[in-house]
Amino acid sequence: MLYLASKSPRRADLLARLGVPFGLLDLDLPEVRLPNEPPVDYVSRVAREKAGAGLLKVMSNPSAVVLGSDTEVVLGDRVFGKPADRDDAREMLQALSGETHEVITVLWLVSAGNEVREVSTTRVRFGALDAALLDFYLAGNEWEGKAGAYAIQGAAQAFIAHVEGSPSGVMGLPLFETARALRKFGLFVQDRAQ
DSSP states (O other): OEEEEOOOHHHHHHHHTTTOOEEEEOOOOOOOOOTTOOHHHHHHHHHHHHHHHHHHHTTTSTTOEEEEEEEEEEETTEEEOOOSSHHHHHHHHHHHTTOEEEEEEEEEEEOSSOEEEEEEEEEEEEOOOOHHHHHHHHHTTTTTTOGGGOOTTTGGGGGEEEEESOHHHHHTOOHHHHHHHHHHTTOOOOOTTO
């Protein structure tokens, strides 16, 4: 049985697209970057901690496989997590304005006897964001709960000049990498094109 260790409705929606049945595990884990921790190591550690905590919850099921994932927006060495408030969101978006940043998503699939890690790094270039566009976007509250204060699938599409990599990775679960990891566990991934 596959479990998704996430409260994110976007991750659940993305995983459902692969046609694999799964259960949800609601976890609350701190996401704190360690001093001098490289961004990809931080994202990987948090994703692994989610998967591991989820596995502890379902240990009574010996066939349990838990998927943990984390996504962060990175510009240089700065990691943009979820904004604390509207002012924080504005500051993040102003920093990303006119810049190319990376969106790093790491997923871990873990079971009692196996684990697989997949990494997706997507480069996203924002156009220049003027004050009126930022005010309009921030008033909609779409920024809430989103790494880097934006969702690629929402109104923030108007900010994006170029994407190189996985759009689903930016949304929180890279489907190509997820399908590859599921296959390594022998879990069926339905071909939605048929």
